[in-house]
Amino acid sequence: MWFKKSSTASKAMGITKKYGRSILILFMFIAIIFMLVRCINQQSEQKPATEEVSAPATFKDYVSSQTCAGCHKTIYDNHTHTAHYLTAQPADEKSIKGSFKKGSNTYSYTPSIMLSMEKRDSGLFQVAFYKGEEKKAMRFDIIIGSGVMGQSFLSWRNNRLYQLPITYFTAADQWSNSPGFPNDRVLIDRLVTSRCLECHTSFAQGISGISMETVEFDRNNIIYGVDCQKCHGPAAKHVEYQTEHPQDKTPKYIINPSKLTRIQQLDICALCHGGNIQKTKPSFEFTAGKDLSHYFVVDTSSGNIVQNSANIDVHGNQYALLRASKCFKVSSTMTCNTCHNTHENERGKKELFSHRCMTCHDPAANSFKTPTHSSLVAVESNCIDCHMPSQPSKSIAVFLQGQETPKTSSLRSHFIGIYPEETKNHLNKTR
Ligand code: HEC
Ligand code: HEC
Ligand code: HEC
Ligand code: HEC
Ligand code: HEC
Ligand code: HEC
Ligand code: HEC
Structure with a gap:
């Protein structure tokens, strides 16, 4: 909480110089009410690092992700090999x-x-x-x-x-x-x-004023790729503070998603993996730690989409598919980070992912010994091909030269379930 207070105060100080004391008092009053309401709402939840009262971030609030390498070298080096970094x-x-x-x-x-x-x-x-x-x-x-x-x-x-x-x-x-x-x-x-x-990208500075759908950009003020700050928030202040206070090993002015609520953690990913959501505020105003529903119309229910999961495209909407899955609905803790370590390129590592399934599904348990599982020699090495099969996307379709029908890409379905057809294929391949 101190983190929110101190940064609110420093913003308020700038305002005092321009508009005088009464605005400062009003501002602090509103901020206190706001914080009280949030505290009441979130009593039982983890501490949110949200800063809803602050102005939207601008280019000067960001740094190049190379700056992070100075103090987080291993994470930075690994991250440069990810699809996010290279996108x-x-x-x-x-x-x-x-x-x-x-x-x-x-x-x-x-x-x-x-x-x-x-x-x-x-x-x-x-x-x-x-x-x-x-x-x-x-x-x-x-x-x-x-x-x-x-x-x-x-x-x-x-x-x-x-x-x-x-x-x-x-x-x-x-x-x-x-x-x-x-x-x-x-x-x-x-x-x-x-x-x-x-x-x-992580940030692109618009130059056509504040508009819902900017079309003009400052080409020198773009942070390419999905970089650190997309998941940790703009970090110029963190870098400045930690550089000036090298003896202080407590992190300041930075968001660690694992300290956010479950919804806030999911929101970070849902910005881009939540399908074609409609925005209600200009692009780039949502940053990590905020509530996505204040910036987009998002449906966070995990209601009756199960029957319709066939209508959700595997491209770009992993969130909706996962939400419809029994794993997600019955577990109270699952987020994208339960299975993904986004600092590293883990593509294709089926055994590693299968081990993450086993943090909840114990192969030694009696309930696991189903007819299909019992017939397998190495069930633990690959849960993925049977329960999260690759399926063709309906929206990623391109025409190759001279062809009348488009070619599609296949992606892993995040509707985790029982797929008899894929099970048969998998059994045929492994026997
Ligand atoms: C001058 C050194 C320095 C630089 C540069 C730096 N950090 Fe940090 N960072 C720290 C220290 C010190 C901590 C606290 C100890 C730790 O977790 O390693 C920390 C912690 C963190 C944490 C964990 C926060 C928490 O609450 O657990 C994140 C996330 C983070 N930094 C992200 C970044 C990002 C992103 C960048 C680049 C934009 C960056 N850091 C640049 C020094 C630095
Ligand atoms: C796609 C989202 C994403 C990106 C991009 C990302 N991180 Fe993280 N980071 C996370 C999440 C989620 C956690 C919390 C992991 C956990 O402990 O559950 C985390 C944790 C951390 C931590 C604290 C825990 C630790 O492992 O030391 C540091 C420091 C950190 N990230 C630095 C970075 C830096 C530096 C970059 C860029 C080079 C980066 N992150 C890029 C999502 C991301
Ligand atoms: C700013 C948008 C954005 C955010 C936020 C984001 N992603 Fe992504 N993600 C992408 C894009 C774009 C790609 C495709 C990258 C490519 O291949 O060009 C991608 C790819 C991935 C992949 C596939 C990696 C591979 O090797 O092919 C995984 C897994 C993933 N994201 C997980 C996450 C998780 C988990 C989070 C939240 C912690 C997250 N993403 C947040 C945009 C985002
Ligand atoms: C709502 C977020 C979103 C928007 C908007 C979006 N993309 Fe993507 N894009 C993704 C995600 C997420 C992926 C990764 C594949 C997946 O999850 O379906 C991706 C994948 C891609 C890929 C394939 C990357 C690879 O390495 O395989 C290309 C190319 C691409 N997008 C181009 C574009 C272009 C060009 C635009 C704008 C004109 C655009 N996308 C708009 C989220 C988005
Ligand atoms: C965070 C814990 C957790 C993780 C991780 C997890 N699951 Fe689950 N899963 C559950 C829970 C809880 C259920 C519901 C069990 C029940 O109904 O009693 C479930 C149900 C299932 C079901 C039954 C689905 C249905 O529709 O009947 C399958 C299949 C499954 N999980 C496979 C997987 C696979 C494969 C992975 C890894 C890719 C995985 N799970 C990861 C918690 C988890
Ligand atoms: C229960 C485990 C699990 C959870 C939870 C999970 N994923 Fe995945 N995800 C996987 C597995 C397994 C793959 C396939 C990895 C591979 O083969 O490289 C995958 C692949 C992906 C890919 C690449 C798709 C492709 O086929 O190219 C993206 C993007 C992705 N996940 C995003 C997310 C997002 C966003 C969330 C949260 C909404 C999420 N995942 C939650 C297990 C999970
Ligand atoms: C060859 C395909 C295949 C593999 C590999 C496989 N499963 Fe299954 N799984 C099935 C089928 C099919 C069912 C439905 C019951 C049956 O036919 O045995 C099932 C059922 C389940 C269920 C629901 C059990 C219940 O009580 O109803 C869970 C949970 C599950 N699998 C998790 C996993 C996990 C975790 C792994 C990896 C360690 C895994 N499965 C590997 C095909 C597979």
């Missing part, structure tokens, strides 16, 4: 996964419309041709996507960002047309808004 970066030949080599650098829409990926003196470009004549060259400026499934690309025009028509599709190791783009012509004006950047 947005300035484009260069090394980080773009698609090929610029002749023979594999083109995409034909129709016999007369073609696009080619080219390396020129001034950078890397997607160049549109009509009947062999160059029509438009668009620069690769920003990469979106670590490349687990694919990479999309953004291009600056003045202070606006446009999504490029061609995406790299990992499963086919090919250039493809971008998801949702037409299959028979080159679309060059798909404007990128702050919501796209809110899920793929």
Whole structure:
């Protein structure tokens, strides 16, 4: 609590200079009432590090995540290998996964419309041709996507960002047309808004005033990727304090999600893994430790979605699927962090994940000895393929050159349950 009080006071001091004492008293009065109400509401819960009264963070409240390496080196080093860290970066030949080599650098829409990926003196470009004549060259400026499934690309025009028509599709190791783009012509004006950047960067400073859906950005004030501060809150003040007080080993001005309530922990992930939620405040105003429901219309019930889980896409809505699962509903503690250590790249480590299932499901217990489990030799090495099978996404669908039906990506379903068909497949594979 002291943390909230002291930072509220320092904000109030700035106000005093400008507007005098009465505003300060009023402000403190409101702050005290606010804190009392919150304390009453949350008596039985863990201490929230929320700071709802503060102004929205701006670029100066953030630092480069490299700064954290000075004192948290192992976490920083591991984190640079994660899909989160790599999900947005300035484009260069090394980080773009698609090929610029002749023979594999083109995409034909129709016999007369073609696009080619080219390396020129001034950078890397997607160049549109009509009947062999160059029509438009668009620069690769920003990469979106670590490349687990694919990479999309953004291009600056003045202070606006446009999504490029061609995406790299990992499963086919090919250039493809971008998801949702037409299959028979080159679309060059798909404007990128702050919501796209809110899920793929940690902060992007808008320059078109306070608007719900900013479309103009300061290109020098972007924190690429899902970095430390997306889950720990803007950290400039933490760095400043700990640097000035090296002898003080108590952390200040920083959020540790494990000290938040269950909902606040889930909110951090649900900002981006909670489906297509509708915002009620401008992008980037929600930061870790706040209540997502104050910024978006979110449904935190775990009611009757079970019957409809088939309608929830496996892409980008792990939260809704998990919430519909019996594990989540019956357990009172499960969050995303029960199974995920997001500081590390743990992709594909099925045995590690299975061990996390076993923190609640004891294979030695009698209830575990079901007919299927008893028939397995190494049941403990992989719970995942039977209970969280990979399923095709309905929304990530791209057209490969010359194909009439789109190709989809598959993702793990977070609707943890019993899947007879996948069980059969798994048994066939392992026998
Ligand atoms: C000058 C050193 C220093 C720098 C730079 C620094 N920290 Fe810390 N941090 C500390 C110390 C000291 C602690 C408390 C001891 C510990 O947990 O290691 C701490 C603790 C933390 C905690 C745990 C908080 C808690 O309540 O348990 C988090 C999270 C954290 N830091 C995040 C960051 C992030 C993110 C950055 C970069 C933006 C960063 N730190 C940069 C010194 C630093
Ligand atoms: C700012 C948005 C954002 C937040 C907040 C966020 N994620 Fe993500 N997450 C993403 C994006 C985007 C990807 C896809 C990265 C890629 O491959 O380009 C991703 C990927 C992942 C992956 C897959 C990693 C892999 O190796 O493929 C896991 C697991 C994950 N997130 C878990 C979490 C958890 C748990 C939280 C909360 C503690 C969280 N995420 C918070 C945006 C976010
Ligand atoms: C609501 C948050 C959200 C928004 C908005 C969003 N994404 Fe994503 N995106 C994700 C998450 C989460 C993933 C990881 C896959 C998953 O969980 O389905 C992802 C995955 C991707 C991937 C595949 C990454 C990989 O390495 O496999 C690409 C490419 C991508 N997004 C591009 C975009 C672009 C371009 C925009 C905006 C025009 C956008 N996304 C808007 C959340 C979002
Ligand atoms: C996707 C969310 C996410 C990102 C990104 C992230 N963290 Fe964390 N971090 C967490 C969560 C969740 C915990 C609490 C884990 C627990 O103890 O349950 C945590 C705990 C910590 C702690 C305290 C516990 C410990 O392990 O020492 C430190 C310090 C920390 N993070 C630093 C960092 C730094 C530095 C970065 C960037 C290099 C970073 N984190 C990136 C989610 C994240
Ligand atoms: C935090 C504890 C916890 C973790 C971790 C956990 N579960 Fe559960 N799970 C539960 C609880 C509680 C139930 C409900 C049991 C009951 O009904 O008595 C459950 C139920 C289930 C069921 C039955 C589902 C149904 O619809 O009948 C399956 C299957 C299952 N879990 C698999 C898994 C797998 C696989 C993992 C790891 C990926 C996992 N669980 C991780 C707590 C957990
Ligand atoms: C009961 C354990 C469990 C919980 C809880 C859990 N996950 Fe997962 N998650 C997994 C497993 C297992 C995988 C597959 C990992 C792999 O194969 O690399 C996975 C994969 C993912 C992926 C990558 C999907 C793909 O197929 O590319 C994302 C994103 C993700 N989880 C996000 C989340 C978010 C967000 C939450 C909380 C809402 C969450 N997870 C909660 C077990 C869990
Ligand atoms: C070959 C596929 C397969 C594997 C591997 C597997 N399960 Fe299951 N599991 C099933 C099936 C099918 C059922 C339904 C009962 C049956 O047919 O035996 C089930 C039932 C369950 C249940 C509900 C039990 C009950 O009381 O109704 C839980 C919990 C569970 N599994 C957890 C796990 C965990 C944890 C692991 C890994 C340690 C695991 N399972 C590995 C297929 C599998």
